[in-house]
Amino acid sequence: MLVQILNGLVYGGLLYIVSVGLVLIFGLRRIVNFAHGSLFMLGAYVGFSVAAMGGFWGALLAAAIVLALVGALLDIAILQPLQREDPIVTVLVTFGLLLILEDFAQFVWGKDFLKSPVPTMFSGSVLIFGESFPVYRLVVIAVAALVALGLSVWLRLSKIGLYVRASSADPLTTAMQGVNTDRVSVIVVALGAALAGISGTISAPLLALSPSMGSYILIESFIVVVVGGLGSFAGAFIAAIVIGQVHNLGLVYVPWAATMIPFLLMVGVLIWRPTGIAGSHV
Amino acid sequence: MRRSHLLAFGLLGSAAALVAPAGPATAQETLKIGVPTALTGTYAGLGAEAVRAIEFAVAEANAKGGVAGHKVEIKTLDTEAKPEVARKQAEKLALEGYKILTGTIASGEGLAMGPLLARWDAIYVSTINKSDKLTGDSCVPRMFRTNHQDAQDAAVVRPWLGSRKEGKWAILAADIAWGRDSGKSFVEAAKVNKKDIVAEIYSPFGSNDYAPFIQQIKSSGAEGLWVALAGRDAINFATQAKEFGLLDKVFVAGVSFVTDNNVKTLGATSKGIWGIINYSSTLDTPANKAFVEAWKTKYNGDEPASFEGETYLGMQVIFQAVEKAKSVKPVDVAKAMRGGTFDTVLGKVTLRAEDHQMVLPNYFGYIGERGGKLRPIITETIPANVATTPPTGTCKMGEL
Structure with a gap:
């Protein structure tokens, strides 16, 4: 049972890092970034390629930097020019981008599934209450916790963090106060993309790499964002942890309903608490 | 206005798609x-x-x-x-x-x-x-x-399972028509051979995380594991099972599991996995x-x-x-x-x-090293008349 809870934390942690990137971008830009799943996928592939030469830490760093650049480019070239368009246009364009990036990955890395080895320093397992548990999974939990901690410190203490929180609450008033949302936005979208890259890299030793791997995680991340409350950071954290647990324990105890439970949770939240678990503002 | 444009494009697109199939006269x-x-x-x-x-x-x-x-x-x-x-x-x-x-x-x-x-x-x-x-x-x-078909695979599994020393078996199969079919035939093969099925798990198609299932299999006390997963599912499972030490602890065999493609992706992780081989490039x-x-x-x-x-x-x-x-x-x-x-x-x-x-005919074997390369190795060839069981009579074939 305890090991199952730890497993839930691993999956919830991964979901959290992906979804918090979505939340960042949504909070500032008010757009749903469909390409986020393919940023996760790109991160996994970049990590895979770099890990072969530069080791795990090199891969993590490279994926974060490459994806941050991709994110900055995404904001400057696509999101900013489209910001005055109907939101549906941005959704369609980012969806198109998802397809383009999938094709790009297929072109560069091929259609066959790839697998990243577990970094040697984290291979092996430890005994937890008499059950062996892989060290690498504990690392995933630790990375998720560090991201959560780092992000909340940054949001609370830095100036950009203040702008982001303000803008998430009310973009119009924030702009009226003289905040240049465009400049902030480049940084925020880059950060969101970098987080997708990091989650891609750390999930590479756990999951098979394929160009369409992003769509698997994207849907569950959307559920996390909706359940947590659109644009809410704390909400995304709680929702990711809850969904990770519900997903895992559901598979063990009510397997016939397991894939349905996260969706039911989302429907329930939308009916009874449309602002999400932690969403006091929208 | 913009939306109506979009709609117009959509309609135009589908109209074009409908016209296109007219095709050449040849x-x-x-x-x-x-x-x-x-x-x-x-x-x-x-x-x-x-x-x-x-x-x-x-x-x-x-x-x-x-x-x-x-x-x-x-x-x-x-x-x-x-x-x-x-x-x-x-x-x-x-x-x-x-x-x-x-x-x-x-x-x-x-x-x-x-x-x-x-x-x-x-x-x-x-x-x-x-x-x-x-x-x-x-x-x-x-x-x-x-x-x-599954019945041909089952015909191979039955005698093979009888020759195995493991008494307690778990099944992990994809929750789709094929996985259910394969799981069912394995249960029957186990019954014939007086083996216990201690866990029968059908995982959602396209699962990312197999950890909960791996944990279930570990705590079921199974000595052998039958796997009916393919493609991305097979790779995700095998990778994570290796990580949890399941592949080293439990005897693993499966269908659509011992394939050249899985060997290529999984490398050393796949070594020693047994299973049905429907086709191999090494066939003589x-x-x-x-x-x-x-x-x-x-x-x-x-x-x-x-x-x-x-x-x-x-x-x-x-x-x-x-x-x-x-x-x-x-x-x-x-x-x-x-x-x-x-x-x-x-x-x-x-x-x-x-x-x-x-x-x-059908084949059985394992993933092992041959010529310095990991590949499916056939240990047993089952002739067509044994591997293919007679029609069950459930098919009422009509006229063409």
Whole structure:
């Protein structure tokens, strides 16, 4: 049972890092970034390629930097020019981008599934209450916790963090106060993309790499964002942890309903608490 | 305004798509093969194998001047391995004149296409679908299977399981038609051999995280594990099972698990996994050796993987049926296929008239090292008359 809870934390942690990137971008830009799943996928592939030469830490760093650049480019070239368009246009364009990036990955890395080895320093397992548990999974939990901690410190203490929180609450008033949302936005979208890259890299030793791997995680991340409350950071954290647990324990105890439970949770939240678990503002 | 523009474009697009299939007047002359297969999703890798084999067979035939003088043309559409998408895409292909359908991955897709084949005036030749239903209670005169069905795999598993020392077994299978079928036959094989099934788990198709299932298997006390997962599912499971130490602790065997493709992706992780081998490039028949050599020349020294060999076999059957029928009309080809005998990479094989199931030999083995390379190694060959059990009688085959 305890090991199952730890497993839930691993999956919830991964979901959290992906979804918090979505939340960042949504909070500032008010757009749903469909390409986020393919940023996760790109991160996994970049990590895979770099890990072969530069080791795990090199891969993590490279994926974060490459994806941050991709994110900055995404904001400057696509999101900013489209910001005055109907939101549906941005959704369609980012969806198109998802397809383009999938094709790009297929072109560069091929259609066959790839697998990243577990970094040697984290291979092996430890005994937890008499059950062996892989060290690498504990690392995933630790990375998720560090991201959560780092992000909340940054949001609370830095100036950009203040702008982001303000803008998430009310973009119009924030702009009226003289905040240049465009400049902030480049940084925020880059950060969101970098987080997708990091989650891609750390999930590479756990999951098979394929160009369409992003769509698997994207849907569950959307559920996390909706359940947590659109644009809410704390909400995304709680929702990711809850969904990770519900997903895992559901598979063990009510397997016939397991894939349905996260969706039911989302429907329930939308009916009874449309602002999400932690969403006091929208 | 903008939305109405979008709508107009959409309508225009669909109108264009509807007009396009009118097709050239020479449609009768060309042998048109439609390939509704998974190009994206969990089974994308398997779909890529099917397409590669079909392209190889078609190029080979066209280089010889076509099949009985008919030039061969193919068109591929993505089904995402989803039954409802497969039905739509197959219909699109059939309406465009690609009426000989093949290369589809999931059994559910084949089962979705079956009832509509007559309406489309098409035929479907399965080269990968395994569910017994296809040639059982869901059989139709226009559907054929040239690959192994679950019952043929079960016929191999039964005697093999009896020879194993492990008494407690767990089953992990994909929660789709094929996985359920395979799980059920393993339970029966266990009953015959007086083995205990301590866990029977069906994991959602396309799962990311197998940790909860791995934990369940570990705590079930199983000594052996039967796995019916394919494509991305197989790789995700094997990777994570290795990480949890399950592969070293429990004896693992499976179906569609010991494949060249999984060996390539998993590397050392796959070593020592046992299972049913439906096709291997190492099979020692003259036809297979020639095929493997030609394949290696075309694909830079790569050897054909399991689904590539099986799909190539299906193409051999289709081409020989066209030659025999001297026609590319689906119904004529179907008549030539029913009860026909064909020269294939697995030798001379017959497509049974009663249920349209190919009578095939089957193989068992493990992933081991040979010639300094990891690959599926066959330890046991089960002849066609033993591996293929007689028709169960659930198929009531109609007239063509």
